[in-house]
Amino acid sequence: MNQIKIGAFISERRKAKGWTQSQLAEKLEITDKAVSKWETGRSMPDLSLFLPLCTLLEVTLNELFAGEYIAEEKLKEKADEVLMDVITNWLGHDKWELKESDTALQNVLEVENVSKLYENVSTGHENILEQHKTENNSVLAINDVSFQIPHGSFVGIMGASGSGKTTLLNLIATIDKPTNGIIRISGQNIVDIPDEATAEFRRRHLGFVFQEYNLLETLTVYENIALALTIKEVSKENIRPMIQSLSEKLDISAILDKFPYEISGGQRQRCACARAIVVNPDIILADEPTGALDSHAARQLLDTFAMLCREFSATILMVTHDVMAASYCDRILFMKDGEIKAALNREQENKQTFFAEILKKVEWIEGER
Amino acid sequence: MYLKLSIRNARRSFIDYLLYVAAMTVLLAIIEISNCIAIIGELAGFQVIFLPLLIAAIQIALVGYIDFFLLKQRAKEFASYLLLGMEKKRLTRLFLWEVLLIGFCCYIVGTTIGFSIYELWYFRDSMHGIKHCGFLYGRSMFYTLLFFGLIETVCSFRLKGRLNKLQIRELMHERNSNQGIKNIGSYKKWGVIFFLCFVCFIGCVCGIVFLPEVYIVYPVSVVAIPLLVSVFAFYKWVFGYLYAYRRMNPVRIYQKDRLYIAANMTSNFKTAATVNAVFCICFLFSGCSFVTGMLILQPEFQLFDTAMRQWMGTSQISICIVLLVIYFSILSLQQIIEVRQSSKSNQIMCCMGKSNKQIEKLVNKQIAIKLLSPIIMALLVILFCIPLLNGKMNLILPVSLNNILLELAGEFGACIVVFYICYFGIICVMSKRYMNTSAICAGLPF
Numbered sequence: 050m051n052q053i054k055i056g057a058f059i060s061e062r063r064k065a066k067g068w069t070q071s072q073l074a075e076k077l078e079i080t081d082k083a084v085s086k087w088e089t090g091r092s093m094p095d096l097s098l099f100l101p102l103c104t105l106l107e108v109t110l111n112e113l114f115a116g117e118y119i120a121e122e123k124l125k126e127k128a129d130e131v132l133m134d135v136i137t138n139w140l141g142h143d144k145w146e147l148k149e150s151d152t153a154l155q156n157v158l159e160v161e162n163v164s165k166l167y168e169n170v171s172t173g174h175e176n177i178l179e180q181h182k183t184e185n186n187s188v189l190a191i192n193d194v195s196f197q198i199p200h201g202s203f204v205g206i207m208g209a210s211g212s213g214k215t216t217l218l219n220l221i222a223t224i225d226k227p228t229n230g231i232i233r234i235s236g237q238n239i240v241d242i243p244d245e246a247t248a249e250f251r252r253r254h255l256g257f258v259f260q261e262y263n264l265l266e267t268l269t270v271y272e273n274i275a276l277a278l279t280i281k282e283v284s285k286e287n288i289r290p291m292i293q294s295l296s297e298k299l300d301i302s303a304i305l306d307k308f309p310y311e312i313s314g315g316q317r318q319r320c321a322c323a324r325a326i327v328v329n330p331d332i333i334l335a336d337e338p339t340g341a342l343d344s345h346a347a348r349q350l351l352d353t354f355a356m357l358c359r360e361f362s363a364t365i366l367m368v369t370h371d372v373m374a375a376s377y378c379d380r381i382l383f384m385k386d387g388e389i390k391a392a393l394n395r396e397q398e399n400k401q402t403f404f405a406e407i408l409k410k411v412e413w414i415e416g417e418r
Numbered sequence: 419m420y421l422k423l424s425i426r427n428a429r430r431s432f433i434d435y436l437l438y439v440a441a442m443t444v445l446l447a448i449i450e451i452s453n454c455i456a457i458i459g460e461l462a463g464f465q466v467i468f469l470p471l472l473i474a475a476i477q478i479a480l481v482g483y484i485d486f487f488l489l490k491q492r493a494k495e496f497a498s499y500l501l502l503g504m505e506k507k508r509l510t511r512l513f514l515w516e517v518l519l520i521g522f523c524c525y526i527v528g529t530t531i532g533f534s535i536y537e538l539w540y541f542r543d544s545m546h547g548i549k550h551c552g553f554l555y556g557r558s559m560f561y562t563l564l565f566f567g568l569i570e571t572v573c574s575f576r577l578k579g580r581l582n583k584l585q586i587r588e589l590m591h592e593r594n595s596n597q598g599i600k601n602i603g604s605y606k607k608w609g610v611i612f613f614l615c616f617v618c619f620i621g622c623v624c625g626i627v628f629l630p631e632v633y634i635v636y637p638v639s640v641v642a643i644p645l646l647v648s649v650f651a652f653y654k655w656v657f658g659y660l661y662a663y664r665r666m667n668p669v670r671i672y673q674k675d676r677l678y679i680a681a682n683m684t685s686n687f688k689t690a691a692t693v694n695a696v697f698c699i700c701f702l703f704s705g706c707s708f709v710t711g712m713l714i715l716q717p718e719f720q721l722f723d724t725a726m727r728q729w730m731g732t733s734q735i736s737i738c739i740v741l742l743v744i745y746f747s748i749l750s751l752q753q754i755i756e757v758r759q760s761s762k763s764n765q766i767m768c769c770m771g772k773s774n775k776q777i778e779k780l781v782n783k784q785i786a787i788k789l790l791s792p793i794i795m796a797l798l799v800i801l802f803c804i805p806l807l808n809g810k811m812n813l814i815l816p817v818s819l820n821n822i823l824l825e826l827a828g829e830f831g832a833c834i835v836v837f838y839i840c841y842f843g844i845i846c847v848m849s850k851r852y853m854n855t856s857a858i859c860a861g862l863p864f
Contacts, residue, residue: 222769245773252771265763266594267685268677275672280770285672306665310594324770 053090054116060088062106070253075284076105082329085253089236091155156233157332157364158198158221163230165191165216165387190216191227192387198332198380201362203354205375207411208384214368215336217384221366222255222334223247235331252281256325256333260340263321264309270320271296271305277324291327298360299323299353315346322353326361333357335367339374351377372411376404383414390414425519435520437751438484442524443531444747445477448740449565450532453558455733469737472703474565478572479696480748483689485517485577496581497589510581514574525566529559596685602665605658608651615648616798623803627810645799649698652795653691661687675780678767682784697745697792702799704741708833709826711735718816742833745792746841753785757849764853778853785845789838800827 063073063084070088074081077098086092094102103113112119114131168187191213198204208214219225221232223239232239234254242250257263264273271292278288296302299319304312312320318338325333335354339347351374357363358379367378375381377400383391393410395403452469489496492513499509533555588595622644625637661684664671671677683690711734713719714727764777772780808823815822 245775248768248771248773248776250771251769255769255771257769262762262766265678265681265766267596267681267763271667272677272681275667276677277770279672279674279677280767280772285669288672289667289669308594308596310596 051090051116052093055093055113056088056090058108058113058116059084059102059106062108063088066106069282071282071284073105075287077101080329081283085235085329085331155200156197157200157235158366159231159233160197160217160221161195161231161233163191163194163217163220163227163232164189165213165220165225166228190387191220193230194384194387194389195230196382196389196392198364198366200364201358202379203358203365203377204367205378205381206366206368206384207370207372207375207381207407209370212384213387214384216387218334218336218366218368221332222257223250252328254331256328256330258318258321258325258333258335258338260337263324264317266309269306269308270301270312270323273309273320274324274327277328281328283328292323295323295327298356313346314342315349318342318346318350319353322350322357326357326363330363332364332366335365337369338367339369339371344373347371347374372404372407375407376400381407381410383410385414435488437748437755438481438488438517439520439524440751441477441480441484441748442521443528444744445473445480446525446528446562446566447532447535448744449473449477450529450558450562451536451736451740453561453565454533454536454554457554457557457561470561470565474569476696476700476744477565477569479692481569481573482576483693483696485573486580486689488517489513489577489580493584493589497586500586500589506582510578513581514578517574517577518570521566521570525563529562532562533558597688599658599661599688602662605655605662608655608658612648612651612655615644615651618644619648619799620802623806627806645702646699649702649795649799650692650695652798653694653698656794657684657687657691657694660684675783678780679784679787683787694792695795697749698795700741700745701793701796704738704745705796705800705827705830707734707741708738708830709823711738712826712829713822716819716822718818742837746789746837749789749792750841750845753788753845754848757781757785757845757853774853778850781849781853782846785849786842789842789845793834 063070068076069081070084071081074084077084079098083092083094087094099110099113103110106113109119111124111128111131114135115127119127166187166189194213194217206214206217216225220227221234221239223242226240230240234250237250237254239247239250264270265276268276274292274295275288278291279285283291292305293302296305299322301316301319301323304316304320309317309320321338322333338354339350342350354365354367355377358365367374369375379395381393382389383393391410391414393403393406398406449470452473456470496509496513500506619641622637622641626634626641629637660680664680664684671680711731714734715731719727760781764781767777767780768774804823804827808821811823812820
């Protein structure tokens with residue numbers, strides 16, 4: 050049984066019905082993240098959902114498991130095929146669970162040989178221009194970068210100003226397009242997405258936490274989080290319970306009715322995290338989230354990120370200068386001159402040991418000049 | 419040094435001051451024109467002093483609002499000065515001098531423009547056989563200076579009071595602060611006031627229509643009071659209700675763009691209520707002037723001789739146009755500045771998954787609502803009054819002028835639609851400059 054084929058078939062039927070993932074999820078009384086997982090082949094529906102799903106999509110069970118329409122004349126042949134498949138899988142039922150956990154390790158983000166060239170640039174910084182200059186005063190901001198980020202991991206990108214990390218984040222955030230290479234988020238090549246569809250992609254798959262100006266000043270904290278759900282067209286009845294349960298986990302229940310200017314910087318960043326995670330994005334992109342915070346508030350925010358990874362299986366990609374912030378990550382990518390110079394994985398070390406290793410790595414990279 | 423600082427600050431805050439400059443110049447030009455009309459009218463035996471007084475009252479309300487808007491924009495800068503050790507008294511003087519300096523320049527420009535327009539328009543008229551240009555200019559400038567002094571004094575006192583109240587911490591957050599209220603249910607009292615005053619107003623109109631002629635003078639002399647109070651109370655009630663509804667977090671608000679629009683409308687709901695009331699009054703007086711002017715110009719209307727009729731009718735229609743221009747121009751300028759200032763919000767919405775088209779649509783919706791909201795109460799007044807007054811006029815006026823009021827109301831409505839479409843189109847086109855594709859996402863903090 051081809052899970053990816055089944056997922057594509059579910060997606061095709063859903064779109065033919067004119068439903069969004071949220072609408073299908075609402076009809077089945079499940080989360081839209083589950084529907085997203087089915088459609089990308091990362092998991093299969095629960096047993097109890099097969100029949101309701103078939104009824105909604107107006108397909109037979111045979112067609113669902115085959116992942117395609119079955120013509121009348123091929124009905125018997127395909128039905129036997131599907132039954133054989135199901136029995137085989139049933140006898141090796143535990144393999145489904147393995148597949149589920151396998152897919153848990155699947156990459157959320159895959160960056161392959163990505164480059165970004167800016168043409169006819171005048172930066173006013175002649176030394177940088179000289180270093181990166183190609184013909185016609187072009188600047189190679191990103192040079193053949195490749196890496197993967199598995200699901201549920203907390204990855205940091207460190208680098209000096211001008212190293213290209215902001216440009217890389219722009220490319221992943223669908224704000225800019227690479228000159229070469231492929232960027233896949235949850236299996237979808239975002240380079241091919243037409244401009245008019247990028248907003249929908251961001252809505253469904255991405256969350257953002259900036260250094261500042263995360264929240265709309267005219268809305269309360271509750272409304273800021275609700276706005277993200279409203280834009281994603283989540284059913285209005287589900288909004289309040291979702292925000293209430295999330296705010297308890299993030300310890301912001303007491304400030305839901307406050308405006309952003311009435312709360313501290315650390316609280317604002319935690320609210321920004323709440324807004325980013327509430328829409329169940331595939332990946333959260335954080336740009337120097339601790340940049341404007343004091344050390345205590347920064348630690349609280351980073352603990353929040355770690356909790357999101359642990360309890361919500363969130364995948365976070367964080368750009369930072371701060372070694373202390375980087376020590377919270379599972380993996381660090383070190384960028385310099387538009388390239389990834391090194392990577393550091395946190396195995397079993399504690400934060401302090403990892404902190405020291407990061408410092409050594411940073412010194413080594415600086416010494417390469 | 420402080421004068422240099424004032425001038426430099428004024429230059430740097432040009433866009434923020436644009437609203438102030440435009441409003442002051444236009445309104446002072448209008449006061450100058452109306453003073454010229456009042457002086458000429460006085461010479462001809464008419465009392466038209468109410469017109470410049472009305473414009474001055476509107477100007478006090480509008481300029482007061484704009485002053486607070488300027489204070490909001492520069493509050494953080496003022497907080498920085500105070501942190502650096504500048505005394506509050508000195509800072510207050512600095513800001514008030516800036517505002518006065520700019521106001522005085524607007525006075526010079528506004529009165530020159532106003533007098534030139536008056537010269538161009540009215541000196542062709544046979545009413546102005548005697549060209550006492552210098553006398554008229556001098557006297558009108560003097561009266562306008564008095565009005566200008568009154569407006570600046572009132573607005574400066576209010577601004578000074580506001581600045582003195584704000585502490586450094588409050589100044590740091592003034593720009594982003596939202597207006598709030600301790601008792602969310604207090605909007606209900608405005609509802610009661612509105613209802614009572616509106617009933618009084620309708621009562622006065624019914625008195626004008628149904629009472630014998632000898633008694634009509636009583637409702638006519640007081641009808642403006644319940645009208646003005648009910649307009650003010652209506653907007654206080656509506657905006658208070660919207661604010662209370664939003665703060666109750668009802669489920670229905672979390673659909674489409676309702677939350678964002680409601681939040682923007684109610685973030686400064688107290689000021690918005692006052693500004694909408696002022697613009698509504700502007701609109702109502704504009705309508706009255708139009709109807710009065712057109713009526714006077716009817717040949718069957720034989721209250722005055724032809725020359726006087728022409729002069730008065732044209733004056734009234736000019737007042738109508740002037741008030742409409744105030745209404746639409748200042749509202750439009752306000753919208754353009756708000757769109758420019760909401761660029762950060764647009765960037766955040768872009769990140770949350772709104773496409774540029776959706777953001778443009780949202781902004782256009784807000785513009786349409788804000789241009790229309792002051793007209794709502796005016797429509798209510800017109801709906802009740804026009805049929806009643808039309809019936810009365812059919813009894814008084816010649817048969818050839820039957821239903822003239824309905825006709826004129828229709829013509830006025832058509833003018834408004836044309837104005838609305840034109841200004842809406844202009845604001846949408848201008849606001850697009852701040853919302854093109856690369857601008858929204860390229861401005862992201864990454």
